[in-house]
Amino acid sequence: MPKDLCCCEPLEEEIEKQIEEKSECGCGTFQVPDLSKIENPNKPKTEINNSLLEILEEKSKELGIVSVGYVKIPSNVLDKNNSLKYSNAIVFTFPIGMDIVNEVPCEKTQKLNDLLYAHFGNITYELSDFLRKEGIGTQAIHPMDGSIGFSKLGEEAKLGYIGKNGLLITPELGPRLKISAILSSAENLPYLEKNSHEWIKNYCKRCSKCIKNCPQDALIEKENKLAKASLIDEKCIGCSQGCTYCIESCPFFENGYDWVKKKQTKLETKLKEKGKL
Ligand code: SF4
Numbered sequence: 001m002p003k004d005l006c007c008c009e010p011l012e013e014e015i016e017k018q019i020e021e022k023s024e025c026g027c028g029t030f031q032v033p034d035l036s037k038i039e040n041p042n043k044p045k046t047e048i049n050n051s052l053l054e055i056l057e058e059k060s061k062e063l064g065i066v067s068v069g070y071v072k073i074p075s076n077v078l079d080k081n082n083s084l085k086y087s088n089a090i091v092f093t094f095p096i097g098m099d100i101v102n103e104v105p106c107e108k109t110q111k112l113n114d115l116l117y118a119h120f121g122n123i124t125y126e127l128s129d130f131l132r133k134e135g136i137g138t139q140a141i142h143p144m145d146g147s148i149g150f151s152k153l154g155e156e157a158k159l160g161y162i163g164k165n166g167l168l169i170t171p172e173l174g175p176r177l178k179i180s181a182i183l184s185s186a187e188n189l190p191y192l193e194k195n196s197h198e199w200i201k202n203y204c205k206r207c208s209k210c211i212k213n214c215p216q217d218a219l220i221e222k223e224n225k226l227a228k229a230s231l232i233d234e235k236c237i238g239c240s241q242g243c244t245y246c247i248e249s250c251p252f253f254e255n256g257y258d259w260v261k262k263k264q265t266k267l268e269t270k271l272k273e274k275g276k277l
């Protein structure tokens with residue numbers, strides 16, 4: 001079972017300051033410093049062996065991370081003016097605790113959400129330090145950092161697929177997750193070729209529950225019910241009040257990945273039989 005958030009963990013001072021300074025919907029709009037404690041190696045290794053990767057994945061799981069994926073960062077997920085050090089990304093997903101999901105959007109939920117970001121950020125720094133000790137150069141990207149489109153990164157790492165709500169949907173957690181990354185000097189990460197979660201977009205095309213349940217009308221259906229909605233940032237209270245309605249209303253959260261997949265497969269079989277697909 002993934003560990004849920006421990007609310008008593010203190011925020012790192014610098015991150016706390018940045019969180020306080022953020023605008024109302026400030027998630028992902030600023031750069032968070034890399035607070036890895038160990039210095040990067042002078043001559044970073046460009047290869048990582050399988051046993052070290054296995055240990056990294058085990059350590060990640062022990063710290064509450066649910067899935068780990070790898071991606072060579074493509075240009076479309078990089079901001080124009082970025083200072084990213086390496087293109088070899090290790091991507092992590094971490095659960096949003098049920099304490100957050102079960103609360104209504106409010107100051108308390110926002111605080112829990114901020115603590116979750118800080119806690120997950122610290123885990124990311126710890127894993128970065130672990131790799132540095134082993135001679136791998138790293139740049140830890142805090143889950144609140146705006147240098148990278150995290151959902152896209154997770155999708156490119158084949159951990160899941162982006163739903164209509166703009167969130168990464170994974171088999172383990174549906175859309176109930178946060179994402180962080182470590183960019184590394186290791187060029188030989190086990191990148192996957194094919195994304196086995198692409199079918200999600202077909203389900204999303206017919207669903208739109210996230211749009212209907214957004215209390216702020218921040219998600220706007222695109223013409224012809226495409227698989228992605230437009231998000232009006234200024235309206236969204238996801239970070240400013242810890243809103244999770246677009247997560248809670250999603251069938252991937254309510255019923256789980258396998259249930260939705262079964263339903264979609266059944267539907268597609270019927271459509272094929274009728275010659276409509
Ligand atoms: S977090 Fe809340 S306000 Fe933002 S898109 Fe989701 S449901 Fe709407």
Ligand code: SF4
Nearest residue numbers: 163204207208210250
């Ligand atoms: S609520 Fe429906 S449309 Fe929205 S992300 Fe979930 S499955 Fe897709």
